[in-house]
Amino acid sequence: MPSSTLHSKPAIPWIPRLAFGLLLAGLLSWSGAAAYTLWLNPEVGHFTYSDAVKRRWAEEMTRQHGPKVVVFGGSSCEFAIDGERMLERFGLPCVNAGRGAGMGISVLTMAALRDCRPNDILVVALEPVLMTEPLDTPNLGIQFSMAAGHPEWIQDPLPPARPISSVEAALALRPGGYHTFTLLGKLIQRRPFYRYQPEDLRSSGWIQTPVRVPVSGPPRHSAVIPGEVRQFLRSLRDWCREHQVRLAYSIPWGYTPPAEMDVFCRENARFLLQVAEEMPVLRDPRLGAHPVREHFSDSVWHLTEEGAWLRTDELARQVREWDIWSRAELERLAVNPDRASTVP
Numbered sequence: 001m002p003s004s005t006l007h008s009k010p011a012i013p014w015i016p017r018l019a020f021g022l023l024l025a026g027l028l029s030w031s032g033a034a035a036y037t038l039w040l041n042p043e044v045g046h047f048t049y050s051d052a053v054k055r056r057w058a059e060e061m062t063r064q065h066g067p068k069v070v071v072f073g074g075s076s077c078e079f080a081i082d083g084e085r086m087l088e089r090f091g092l093p094c095v096n097a098g099r100g101a102g103m104g105i106s107v108l109t110m111a112a113l114r115d116c117r118p119n120d121i122l123v124v125a126l127e128p129v130l131m132t133e134p135l136d137t138p139n140l141g142i143q144f145s146m147a148a149g150h151p152e153w154i155q156d157p158l159p160p161a162r163p164i165s166s167v168e169a170a171l172a173l174r175p176g177g178y179h180t181f182t183l184l185g186k187l188i189q190r191r192p193f194y195r196y197q198p199e200d201l202r203s204s205g206w207i208q209t210p211v212r213v214p215v216s217g218p219p220r221h222s223a224v225i226p227g228e229v230r231q232f233l234r235s236l237r238d239w240c241r242e243h244q245v246r247l248a249y250s251i252p253w254g255y256t257p258p259a260e261m262d263v264f265c266r267e268n269a270r271f272l273l274q275v276a277e278e279m280p281v282l283r284d285p286r287l288g289a290h291p292v293r294e295h296f297s298d299s300v301w302h303l304t305e306e307g308a309w310l311r312t313d314e315l316a317r318q319v320r321e322w323d324i325w326s327r328a329e330l331e332r333l334a335v336n337p338d339r340a341s342t343v344p
Contacts, residue, residue: 034173038147041175042194043140047099048147049198050078051111054097054205057083058115061093066119068093069319072112073125074101076252076301080125080311083204090316096205098125100140105130105229106161107141109236110153118244121319124236124279125250127301128271128288129221135161135228142172158235160228195298208305211298217255218264218289219300225274233278248280250318251288253311255300258291265289265337273330281325282318287337 037044061068061083069092071081077098086094097112105126116122137154142164145153154164164172201207225233240247251272256264265287272281290296295307303311317323 034170037143037173037175041143043100044143044147046194046196047103047144050099050201050205050207051144051148053201053203054095055115057204058095058097061087061095062117065093067117067121068095069121069123070095070097070112070115071123071125071250071315072097072099072108073252074098074103074108074127074130074301075299076101076127076254076303077125078205078207079209079297079299079302080206080252080308081315082202082206082308082312084202084206085309085312086316087204089313090320092316092319094204098205099144101127101130102138103141103144104135104137105232106135106137106157107145107153109232110145110157111148111150113239114150116240116243116245119246121246121248122240123248123250123282123315123319125252127219127221127252127254128223128268129219131225131229131275132222132271133229134226135232137161137164139172142169145169146173158232158239160231160235206308208308209297209302213298215255215293215296215298215300217257217300218260219254220264221267221271223267223270225271230274230278233275237279248282248319248322248324249275250282250315251284252301253286253288253290253303253307255293255296256289256291261289261291262337266334269330269334269337272325273327273334276325276327276330280322281330282315283323283325283329284314284318287333 058068058070069086071077071094075098078096081094081096081098083094083096086092095115097115099108099111108126112122142154145151146169151169154169157163195211196207196209200209237247251268268287268289275281290307292307295304295310296302297304
């Protein structure tokens with residue numbers, strides 16, 4: 001006898017439709033996030049704009065003067081080196097290739113190498129805190145590389161930096177939670193979406209800001225460079241040798257209260273001893289420690305105009321004279337930083 005029980009239709013045919021809907025929603029969400037990151041994110045937009053400015057200046061220096069100086073690092077570099085002053089006062093055509101430290105040392109380096117030509121001088125001015133951390137490529141570095149139209153900076157970096165696949169790069173094109181909430185906060189408070197404005201950037205790639213906030217220092221670091229970072233520095237040295245680019249390191253200036261000068265200088269000298277095993281180190285008698293609070297604007301790394309002029313002039317002298325620390329000098333300073341430290 002046939003059963004009177006009614007059989008319901010199976011739910012399986014609905015699954016492909018649901019999966020398609022979820023996939024479509026995910027693609028639309030990713031597309032919106034990627035479009036925002038590449039074209040609307042104020043931080044990424046600032047860096048792509050400044051990249052175009054730096055590129056124009058680099059091409060102009062090469063075209064008009066031939067060999068030039070390219071200085072790169074994080075924002076400590078971008079705030080510290082006035083390329084126009086270096087050219088006008090010292091006859092050294094100079095490109096400030098500094099960018100946000102949050103990009104990571106691999107992307108910062110690759111972006112600077114783009115502007116190097118045979119017989120140029122490349123000055124590495126990466127912050128010690130970046131060089132004493134594991135070698136990786138943060139999302140900001142991926143986003144900037146893609147927005148600037150240079151995926152090769154992440155897909156074919158200097159070894160041992162890990163290449164970033166197209167899929168991984170695509171997944172990184174999204175704003176993080178911190179960015180989203182801070183942006184909403186600025187929108188509610190009617191504040192600028194990004195602290196630095198196009199008018200803050202000078203033609204040589206140097207930036208200044210009228211913003212002043214209390215800062216405390218010094219910018220401490222472990223003073224120990226990981227093996228993978230040292231290998232990266234060797235790859236950079238080999239690249240420079242192959243492309244006939246002269247290479248040196250210059251330690252950035254960080255605000256250091258007078259009471260902490262000796263400790264911080266010893267720490268920096270120990271750090272520089274390791275750098276000196278991979279490349280020449282320019283002789284900065286301050287050892288990266290600067291005690292004048294008024295020479296810093298909105299960060300322990302960001303020099304004001306007056307501080308930047310002082311830093312620019314001292315770097316120009318060191319480059320022109322090719323004034324390099326000896327290993328014996330750094331070993332002595334790592335124990336007793338009498339600091340060559342009589343510098344004001």
